[in-house]
Amino acid sequence: MQRFSSKMWRRTGLDRHISDTQIWQQPLKKRPATASMLFLSILIAAVLTFSSWINPSSFSVTNVTENRTSAKRIEIPLSCSAGNLTQTCPVNYPASFETEDHDPSLNSSCPDYFRWIHEDLRPFKSTGITRDMVERAKRTAHFRVVIVKGRIYVEKYKKSIQTRDVFTLWGILQLLRRYPGRLPDLEMMFDCNDRPVIRSRDYRGPNATAPPPLFRYCGDRWNLDIVFPDWSFWGWAEIKIKPWESILKELKEGNSRKKWMAREPYAYWKGNPSVARTRRDLLKCNVSDKQDWNARLFVQAQAIGKAASDFIQQELKMDYVYDYMFHLLNEYAKLLKFKPEVPDKAVEFCSETMACPADGIEKRFMMESLVKGPSITSPCTIPPPYDPQALGPLSREKLIQWSKWRHWREATGIVLINRNKCTLRLCLPVSLKSELDKLVLMILSDRYLKKK
Template sequence: MRENGLVITTRQENHGSGHSRHYKDGIWSPFVKSLSRPTAVIAFSVVLIVGALVYTGTLNTHPIVSGGSSAKLPVSTGTYRVAETPREQVEWPLKCSEYNHTRTCPTNHYLKPGAAETLPGSGACPDYFRWIHEDLRPWARTGITREMVERARPTANFRLVILDGRAYLETYEKAFQTRDVFTLWGILQMLRRYPRMLPDLELMFDCVDWPVVLADRYCAPNGERPPPLFRYCGNDQTFDVVFPDWSYWGWPEVNIKPWEILLGELKEGCKRIPWLNREPYAYWKGNPAVAETRQDLMKCNVSDKQDWNARLYAQDWGRESQEGYKKSDLASQCTHRYKVYIEGSAWSVSEKYILSCDSVTLLVKPHYYDFFTRGLIPTHHYWPIKEDDKCRSIKFSVDWGNSHKQEAQDIGKAASNFIQEELKMDYVYDYMFHLLNSYAKLFKYKPSIGANATELCVESMVCGAEGVEKKFMMESLVKGPSNTSPCTMPPPYDPSSLQAHLNKKESSIQQVESMEKSYWEQQNMKS
């Protein structure tokens, strides 16, 4: 039988009926009878001792598999412990020659259905997974109908259908750059990691930055339900469903590597210059042309007349491309004690790179969130910056940090630990899985493949790819199914705990604003 995702066997099941009967009757009796009495006593004593060690767990009987994560502790049956046999690691080779010949996706990857409950557990999910419940709450009571999904089509770039673990794509409009390509690639990797473990589903995906499903149109309790539309970010005025962005599998247009590789480089980059030896200023480098708020930020740059403690640089991606991206290496930008995060036209993928540096993230008040940023706590993971008074706010934050060095270092370290530990690629895939799994369970109809849809698989995407695009795909390729189940989802917030959580965050921001006000009052008195 199975218990908590592990295979539990009774003595009968473990040994078979014949062996079980012999054990009960005394499987050792023929052997003992052939020994002299002293020798038999010694042999029987050894058996008892070994049995006791196995029962108590003193004797380590579980197998250890290379890689560490596959090592399993003995499982108690109530009478003695049976070591769980780890699932054999499977790797699925690419079949480009087969695909190029037939132009059809291989089938052998999907022969064996998977199920999360048959795999060993992998622990609890990070707390920000709780927002999955909130993002799907608009459909929790009614479920999701075909009509709701169809109403999401006007702005969608593509429709994706997943049936029996296989993906089918219908493209409506090509996305900017390769956003759609690497989003779809990421979903395929998740399907390889957890084959045939998702219920059937279909979704509409919009690759444009700004959320569009306005909440105030669907406020009536018994009114029309909003269309479920997936995208990379949301805000408090919309019901768009937030999904990990394309850059986790690479962003060829700006030479940003897949997250699993880049995360390791960022970790090493943090070590190059200790926090105390870094430049004691706030650093930002990016494209100011995409938003007025960024253009306003550039006014805080150091000049002959004023030093707001900021060192700000405009990024020319065209020149960077021509010069081989020598000045945009993210792992080499952990050189200042403070780094500014500011949104672009909406949220920015740069947030995770900035938070990873051990520097104190000076986070200009955001209007948008992505899938993980709702797990960040002000004054613990970042320092809040006013949007309407950026320069003075940055000046205060840097002066405060330079006079409270240990507290500042703790904030920077908490952020980089969050990124390294709670945003590793395992959790990106698990977030995708749990979001789509919870979404699919709301369906009130059986999804089907449209007439214009084509099957999508890793071969159909990578075998014809070229250059950096193919390189990033190969570097982010999931080799085979996971040996563990997805992490365990945390429960949803109840209304009171959610409000308390939001109030606590707001209180921390207000506390900083109060400190900042006092600081400037004192500065004005000095002048």
């Protein structure tokens, strides 16, 4: 971090008295120079003797020069050329930035879901990650990201759906603006599609090869894909979903405008029913004269809604999104068994080369989510891995609760949209209100980010 030093000279009380007080002196008759010199010598000796008796601690202001350093937040605007046709990256962005917290171990702990970073990387702990493993992940990847000496290089293989690749890369660039010089050299393959493809069953047995490390937005217990934050944290231009920081602010303002009990008791879902067959069940829950109860949300939903709202405001804020990325990439880089190199076909990316030539809503979202400058604090402290023995009972308990959930779903019309996603529709009669929030939270709390 850039620091500024403020040096303040502080005078003793005696010094202040002598310099700030005007002393009237009676005119003296002219005397010999020797007498004047003798008098001056006696005066200096007296002052020095008197000053040795002074206890500096008795003064509120001491004769000490103090070097005080405090954090100075800096902003680094984009450097766009005339006509916004910037094709090169600036070289003056800070390569490092000292934070104000000199002992990062004293920082607050990251949310508990950061533990899943360890679980996602566990399949690679025993073998490490070789170049061959990374190259095998290229089969379905949309692009390769290489970070060398704090600069990003991208090798593209195919276009993703909509602008998923664009805003994912934009998010990684913002991470480097936030923590310059804090990410190690690395190479990673990224798949922008939804469904995981690295099936764990394909890498079991005595003759099985090590799985390829592939980053994507989704993961589950049956696959080994490494989960990375969704592109829409920086905006989803095609359907005009703003960057997450703006959404959080609007959610907070909206919640303050109208109290929960003053609202109409309906929930609304918006999405594409053709994405998954189970989503079509949502259309059956539309309000009608014949079935009104199954579109209403009962009192338990208030507790669920408040818990969810508190969670996203406190534990899914952008600070933690960036810290999750930071720790994930750092832990991943520790496993690499080779030296990352920039491919011949890779192109250097930076915020300027992406945002300056952009236009329309894409440019607006980029500017809205632009990290203004380096963070003056270090990332949160990642919690330790889960105890493997503790994960077993947790999984068994969740399977039991999942079985109960399926029974309730068939009996009452509750719809859980896609087993790998956390989208929930409640169609409950009054008779089944009890324990609903406990059941739902037990099912959905684990790996919240991973089953989005």
